[in-house]
Amino acid sequence: MDPVFPRLTHIALHVEDMDACVAFYQYYCDMEICHARNNGQQRIVWLAESGREKDFIFVLMDGGRNLALPDDDYRHFGFAVPSREAVDDLAERANARGELVWPPREEPFPVGYYCGLQDPNGNYVEFSYGQPLGPGAG
The missing domain is CATH 3.10.180.10 (2,3-Dihydroxybiphenyl 1,2-Dioxygenase, domain 1)
Structure with a gap:
């Protein structure tokens, strides 16, 4: 078996x-x-x-209950997007709504290009391009 x-x-x-x-x-x-x-x-x-x-x-x-994560806490849910422009678009939309916590940034492979948002419950949510996972996998 x-x-x-x-x-x-x-x-x-x-x-x-x-x-x-x-x-x-x-x-x-x-x-x-x-x-x-x-x-x-x-x-x-x-x-x-x-x-x-x-x-x-x-x-x-x-x-x-809503979470109160410190700014340097990087626990998050990760979503891959198909382009750097998609990361930028999500960051702009989130910034306009006060939900952006990590502006777009580039880090060496396997991290890639990403931004972070905060959901209404306080969870951090990452949107990335260029990681070896999902759309835009590098």
Whole structure:
């Protein structure tokens, strides 16, 4: 019998403002609601990139508290984009809305060109080009 290896399928987050978080990931990441339900008093929403609903999802659950991450804390969710211009566009949009935390910057391979945003719950979200993962893989 071959060994069975686990595969990462989702990340689950408790959030304080469900509607704001769903809107953030729809606006910046083009994620779609692929499942929503109430479990008693708790609201649960699954978000996925189009075509990846059976591959990887964000599970958002209400009842959480907003995070207060320090500026030098680099824990984040990482999304790849297809160009440097896409990084710049996301940074401009986020800056206009007060959600930019790391302006676009270039770092040696494998990091590439990236910027960072903060979602309504306080999580950092990176958008990168030129990493060896996803669109724009270098």
